[in-house]
């Protein structure tokens with residue numbers, strides 16, 4: 220789809236004043252020439268808190284205008300895809316809700332392939348996760364007699380909820396975690412994430428859950444499926460080496476690290492997980508895309 224890209228490299232090189240920019244663009248255009256769709260992480264890539272990041276809105280608009288398919292993939296399961304679509308719209312990005320894969324949605328989709336209708340499920344998580352799991356009636360709400368326990372982050376966690384999940388898991392229920400992020404970035408600082416609740420349940424049950432969110436590859440397989448392409452034809456753009464880039468590599472996708480979020484150049488030098496490409500921000504991707512289409 221982006222195959223016209225490599226042909227323009229030499230012509231563009233002559234115009235570039237900075238050799239460094241030229242090199243980055245050349246690598247990036249080569250990468251773009253090999254892909255048919257893009258998966259974006261959101262936090263630290265498209266926005267930080269309530270601030271859109273440089274180039275994000277323009278890139279989303281540009282991809283839409285050119286008919287280049289993309290999806291958003293986030294471990295965060297505290298909001299529904301509709302709520303994320305509203306947030307993105309406020310920040311100037313028009314993205315349909317069905318193009319936003321949260322770890323709750325990916326967990327539901329994965330479970331639908333594993334368990335028959337009527338399976339009794341206990342959800343230890345927030346309203347968005349409960350809605351994702353129960354909304355279409357395939358799974359039946361249950362307590363300690365559940366056959367499957369699903370846990371995500373839960374800002375209203377109680378001892379009672381941990382007790383029900385523990386009793387169900389100890390009785391033999393399968394255990395799925397939306398993600399294993401131990402902390403969660405908030406305005407107040409890092410607060411306990413889904414992985415902190417996983418740790419509590421591990422202590423109480425001596426069991427280990429199946430994890431759906433990044434760095435496990437399940438969400439990226441789902442993203443490629445939504446894009447109608449093979450994972451190797453997809454570019455994963457994320458701000459974390461230990462989740463986004465690792466998940467991308469495990470899924471067999473191409474990966475780009477954007478330096479507007481968590482991982483830094485220092486992290487990159489120390490890490491065994493290496494992306495195919497590193498960019499300062501999404502403006503670089505936007506420029507490469509423009510030059511591709513000329």
Ligand SMILES: [Mg+2]
Pocket residue numbers: 260261262263264457458459480
């Ligand atoms: Mg992120």
